[in-house]
Structures are given as C-alpha cells and as structure tokens.
Amino acid sequence: MSLAVYGLAQWQPFAADAPAAADTAGGDPASGQAVFARACATCHGGQAEGGVGPALAGSGLSADDVAAVVASGRGIMPAGLVTGDEAADVSAFVAQVSGGGAAPGDGAAARPGGTAAVTGPRLSGLVIALDEPAPGAWGVWIEGPAGRLRAGTIDAGEGAFRDTDVDGGRTLLGRFDTVIVGSSADDPVLSGAFAQERIDDLLALLVDDPRRAEEGSALDAAAAQVAVLRDHVRFLAAARDEDNLANVRFHGEHMVNITRGDPLQDIDGNGDVSNPGDGVGLIDGPGAHLRRVGLLIGPALSDRDREAAALATVIARDGEVAGSAGSVTAAAQAIAEIERADARLAVVWAQLRRAALTAAVVELQP
Numbered sequence: 001m002s003l004a005v006y007g008l009a010q011w012q013p014f015a016a017d018a019p020a021a022a023d024t025a026g027g028d029p030a031s032g033q034a035v036f037a038r039a040c041a042t043c044h045g046g047q048a049e050g051g052v053g054p055a056l057a058g059s060g061l062s063a064d065d066v067a068a069v070v071a072s073g074r075g076i077m078p079a080g081l082v083t084g085d086e087a088a089d090v091s092a093f094v095a096q097v098s099g100g101g102a103a104p105g106d107g108a109a110a111r112p113g114g115t116a117a118v119t120g121p122r123l124s125g126l127v128i129a130l131d132e133p134a135p136g137a138w139g140v141w142i143e144g145p146a147g148r149l150r151a152g153t154i155d156a157g158e159g160a161f162r163d164t165d166v167d168g169g170r171t172l173l174g175r176f177d178t179v180i181v182g183s184s185a186d187d188p189v190l191s192g193a194f195a196q197e198r199i200d201d202l203l204a205l206l207v208d209d210p211r212r213a214e215e216g217s218a219l220d221a222a223a224a225q226v227a228v229l230r231d232h233v234r235f236l237a238a239a240r241d242e243d244n245l246a247n248v249r250f251h252g253e254h255m256v257n258i259t260r261g262d263p264l265q266d267i268d269g270n271g272d273v274s275n276p277g278d279g280v281g282l283i284d285g286p287g288a289h290l291r292r293v294g295l296l297i298g299p300a301l302s303d304r305d306r307e308a309a310a311l312a313t314v315i316a317r318d319g320e321v322a323g324s325a326g327s328v329t330a331a332a333q334a335i336a337e338i339e340r341a342d343a344r345l346a347v348v349w350a351q352l353r354r355a356a357l358t359a360a361v362v363e364l365q366p
C-alpha cells in the first residue's frame with residue numbers, strides 16, 4: 001500500500017475545510033460535492049475512495065482532466081452523466097479531492113504548504129495547519145540557536161498539530177527560529193523561519209520589552225494602562241453622579257495624563273499634577289503604549305492601534321474639558337463623550353490584543 005493511499009484512508013475530503021489546492025477551472029467545488037454524491041458516488045465511492053470505478057481522491061487529476069472524462073465517458077462509465085454547470089462543478093470538486101494538478105500552463109497553481117504559529121502569552125506553544133493532510137506520518141521539529149527539538153508528530157491523514165507546551169513552557173522564539181515538517185528533519189517537506197527582526201518584535205510584544213524599565217511585555221504594559229484609564233472613566237462618571245465638581249475635575253485631569261503621559265499637566269488647577277498610570281501615556285510618541293503595541297504587531301496585521309489611539313485622543317480632549325469645567329453640568333457632555341469612547345475602546349483594545357496574541361505566524365513552504 002502506497003503512502004498516499006494510506007493517508008487517504010483517514011482523509012475526509014468532504015469536510016467543510018477540505019483543502020482547495022487544485023485548479024478548479026471555473027467550477028464551484030461546493031456545489032460539485034452534491035452532484036458527485038448523486039451521479040458518481042455509486043461507482044467511485046462516497047469518499048471518492050473507489051469502487052466499481054477507480055479511486056479519484058488523491059489521483060492528482062485537474063478539473064479539465066475530469067471534465068473530459070465526464071463528457072466522453074470511459075469504459076463502462078457512460079458519457080454525459082452530467083452536463084453544463086453541473087459538469088463544471090463536479091469536475092472542480094473531483095479536482096479538489098484529487099489534490100489535483102493545475103491545468104497545464106497554469107503557473108499560479110497553489111503549492112501545498114501551511115502555517116506555523118508560535119502561541120500562548122509567552123510564546124511557548126506551537127500550532128501548525130497544513131493546507132493538505134500529511135500523506136504519511138510526519139515529524140515536527142523546531143530549530144535555532146538552542147539546537148534542534150522534536151516537537152511531535154502529525155499523523156498520516158492529519159493536517160494539524162497543536163502543543164501548548166513544546167519545551168516545558170519555555171519561550172520558544174529566540175531559542176528557536178525555524179519550524180520543520182516532514183519525514184526527516186534533514187530533508188524537510190515544509191519549513192518556515194522567522195526573521196530575526198520579527199523575533200525581536202514578537203518577544204518585545206509578548207514576553208519582555210527591552211525598552212521598558214520594568215520587566216514585562218509591551219502588551220501587558222499597554223493592557224495595564226488601558227485598564228487604569230477605564231477604571232478612572234468609571235470614577236469620573238461616579239463623581240458626576242454624586243455631583244462632586246472637585247472629583248469631576250480631578251478625574252478629568254487623569255483622563256489627560258493617563259492618555260498623554262509626560263509632560264503631566266495640572267488641568268484642574270489644584271497645584272498638583274497627578275497621573276495614576278505609569279507616566280508613559282497611551283498615544284503620544286512612538287514609545288506610547290498603544291503606538292508601541294501597533295508597531296510591534298506590524299501594519300500588515302493590525303490597524304486597530306490607530307483606532308484605539310483616536311479614541312484615547314477623544315478621551316484626552318474631553319478629559320481636559322471636564323478637568324477644567326466650572327460646574328458638573330458644564331462637564332456632562334464631555335463625560336458622556338468619554339463614556340462612549342471608552343466603551344468603543346474596550347472593543348478595539350480586545351481586537352488589538354487578539355491581533356498581538358496571534359501575530360507570531362510563519363508560512364511553511366516546500
């Protein structure tokens with residue numbers, strides 16, 4: 001039994017996420033699946049695994065190959081079982097499950113590959129998603145300055161690997177930079193490597209930011225300041241509800257100083273500049289928390305930092321109004337704006353955080 005056939009025994013070509021590697025020549029494989037079940041499965045098997053007719057799964061046929069056989073028939077297979085759109089769709093579907101080659105001359109054919117993601121808040125996990133299931137059992141290795149480590153196995157017919165704790169919970173990036181998949185580490189089928197610059201950014205983002213005085217990641221530092229800001233939005237609203245002008249002004253000043261950071265300002269005029277945050281600010285300058293996180297995630301992955309910074313800017317502006325208001329009533333509209341911006345900031349920050357936590361991805365290629 002060949003490796004390819006062995007792999008197909010566990011492969012479910014009808015799964016919704018079946019790989020779309022083949023040239024489908026204009027047909028719609030999703031519709032083709034139903035046509036196949038009706039017109040072809042009796043002879044070729046429900047999973048295209050073969051029966052009266054030969055196995056089509058894994059046969060490497062292109063959509064054009066299939067369309068030609070469907071049109072003209074072959075052996076006991078009648079010609080013209082389906083025609084028109086149905087023929088195009090079923091051909092696309094069969095090409096897809098056959099893992100089929102593209103039509104000749106089509107240089108843009110998808111090549112099998114996948115992605116590897118280093119995951120977890122300390123970048124200690126590894127998740128691999130292959131575009132196509134492994135035809136045989138494949139090993140997974142990581143390699144880099146710390147040497148080579150076998151992370152595990154992708155079983156034949158499987159397309160995924162997941163281990164949240166590859167090396168005793170230790171941070172992988174920096175010690176390892178390359179992910180290898182195949183039957184031997186020395187002769188990889190697929191591999192991908194993180195560039196050193198990217199590794200530095202990802203480590204700063206998620207593990208430890210060398211630009212910060214204290215230990216900790218840029219993401220955690222930003223999260224802490226966003227939390228401080230949001231707490232003080234609540235304090236500001238409470239001061240309004242209690243009709244306490246001094247506290248409205250006090251927390252209004254906090255809006256300005258948490259978001260803008262250094263130089264701190266005495267907005268409420270009480271002779272004391274106060275900032276319950278870490279002094280750095282969320283928006284001003286490239287080192288400001290939201291900008292730093294956005295820079296480290298990279299522009300290709302997130303533009304949420306700009307929206308978050310715009311919301312923080314609104315909060316600073318209206319905080320200045322509240323911080324110097326002559327009455328609670330005069331501050332009411334600014335406080336309402338701050339509450340609206342804060343609610344939106346919670347959403348955008350969650351998206352930014354998710355982008356950060358999923359930023360350590362590298363393509364696996366032959």
Ligand code: HEC
Binds near residue numbers: 065
């Ligand atoms: C009555 C049984 C039967 C039905 C129904 C049938 N086939 Fe076939 N098919 C066969 C047989 C048998 C062969 C092999 C013929 C030969 O080479 O002698 C074949 C061959 C093929 C081949 C060529 C395989 C290769 O490796 O070159 C393709 C493609 C194919 N069929 C697609 C389909 C599609 C698509 C349908 C549904 C629209 C379908 N068949 C319906 C029996 C059937």
